[in-house]
Amino acid sequence: xxxxxxxxxxxxxxxxxxxxxxxxxxxxxxxxxxxxxxxxxxxxxxxxxxxxxxxxxxxxxxxxxxxxxxxxxxxxxxxxxxxxxxxxxxxxxxxxxxxxxxxxxxxxxxxxxxxxxxxxxxxxxxxxxxxxxxxxxxxxxxxxxxxxxxxxxxxxxxxxxxxxxxxxxxxxxxxxxxxxxxxxxxxxxxxxxxxxxxxxxxxxxxxxxxxxxxxxxxxxxxxxxxxxxxxxxxxxxxxxxxxxxxxxxxxxxxxxxxxxxxxxxxxxxxxxxxxxxxxx
Ligand code: HPA
Numbered sequence: 001x002x003x004x005x006x007x008x009x010x011x012x013x014x015x016x017x018x019x020x021x022x023x024x025x026x027x028x029x030x031x032x033x034x035x036x037x038x039x040x041x042x043x044x045x046x047x048x049x050x051x052x053x054x055x056x057x058x059x060x061x062x063x064x065x066x067x068x069x070x071x072x073x074x075x076x077x078x079x080x081x082x083x084x085x086x087x088x089x090x091x092x093x094x095x096x097x098x099x100x101x102x103x104x105x106x107x108x109x110x111x112x113x114x115x116x117x118x119x120x121x122x123x124x125x126x127x128x129x130x131x132x133x134x135x136x137x138x139x140x141x142x143x144x145x146x147x148x149x150x151x152x153x154x155x156x157x158x159x160x161x162x163x164x165x166x167x168x169x170x171x172x173x174x175x176x177x178x179x180x181x182x183x184x185x186x187x188x189x190x191x192x193x194x195x196x197x198x199x200x201x202x203x204x205x206x207x208x209x210x211x212x213x214x215x216x217x218x219x220x221x222x223x224x225x226x227x228x229x230x231x232x233x234x235x236x237x238x239x240x241x242x243x244x245x246x247x248x249x250x251x252x253x254x255x256x257x258x259x260x261x262x263x264x265x266x267x268x269x270x271x272x273x274x275x276x277x278x279x280x
Contacts, residue, residue, distance in 0.1 A: 012058040016101075017108050019056050024049050024073045027110030028082040030278060031103070032271065033222055035087070035118035036253075037260025038238070042083035044268050045074030053086060059105070060098045062086040071102075077275045082106055089217050090142055091195035100146035100225035107229045113170075113278050114226045115234045115271070119256050120216035121198070121243035123208050124188055129242070130263050132178065132185040132270065134171050135235030138220050139191040139212055146225045165227050170234045173280055177273035183266050188213025190237055192220035201245030215243050234274060238263055 034041055053059045053069030062069045069086030084102050088094050178185035191207050195217035207215055214237050226233050240259035241251055
C-alpha cells in the first residue's frame with residue numbers, strides 16, 4: 001500500500017528539480033541535512049542562493065520551531081554544497097516517503113554525498129551533553145521506510161550493505177578531523193523513534209539493552225533513501241541531553257536548541273573539515 005500515491009510520481013520530482021534549476025545554475029556535489037538548532041551552520045557557506053521550500057513543488061513544509069524550510073546553495077571549502085534546512089519528521093504527520101523527498105531532490109540535482117546531522121538524546125552513559133557522535137549504525141524503531149510502496153523488494157545485496165549505510169572511510173577521516181580540532185567526538189548507534197513524545201524511562205532502558213548509544217526522531221528515513229540512491233553518507237549527532245531517566249529533571253525542546261547553540265562554533269569548524277575530507 002502506498003501512503004501517498006503522488007510521492008513516487010516522477011513528474012512531481014521533475015517539477016521540483018526544474019523549480020530549483022531556474023534559480024540555481026549549478027549542481028551541488030554534497031548535501032548537508034541540518035538538524036534541530038543547527039540551521040545556522042548554513043551561514044558558513046559563501047555565495048549563497050536560497051530557495052524557500054514554499055517555491056518547490058511537492059516539497060514538505062516543516063511545522064516545528066527551529067526548522068524553517070529552505071535549501072541554501074553555496075560554496076563551502078571549495079565544494080559546491082546544498083544545505084537542507086528545516087527537515088520534516090514522521091511525527092509531523094507526513095508519510096515517510098515525503099520526508100525523504102528532499103533527499104531524492106538533492107540527488108536528482110547532482111549531489112553524490114550527504115552529511116546528515118541531528119540532535120539526539122544520549123543513551124550511552126559516558127556521553128555528556130555536547131558530545132558529538134559519528135553514527136556507525138542505526139536501529140529503526142519507527143519501523144518505517146521510504147522504500148515502502150516504491151516497488152523495492154528485500155534483496156540480499158541490500159542486507160549485506162546494511163552495516164555500511166554510513167561510509168566507514170569518510171567516518172574514519174571525520175574522526176581524525178575532530179581529534180585535530182580537539183573536539184570530543186565518539187562513535188555510536190542511533191535509534192530512530194517516531195516521537196513526538198520523548199521516550200519513557202522504560203523505553204530508554206530497552207533501547208540501552210538493544211545497543212543504542214543515542215536516540216532521536218529523524219535521520220534514518222533520509223539515510224535509507226540516500227543509500228537506495230547510491231549516495232555516500234556520513235552521520236553526525238549532537239548529544240543535547242541525557243535520554244529520559246538517565247539524569248534528573250525533565251526534557252524540553254528549548255534545552256535541545258540551547259545545547260545545539262552552545263556547540264555550534266565547534267560544530268561549524270568540524271563540518272568544514274568533514275566537507276574537506278569527503279573525497280580524499
Ligand atoms: N529523545 C529523542 N529525540 C531527541 C532527544 C531525546 O532525548 N534529544 C534530542 N532529540
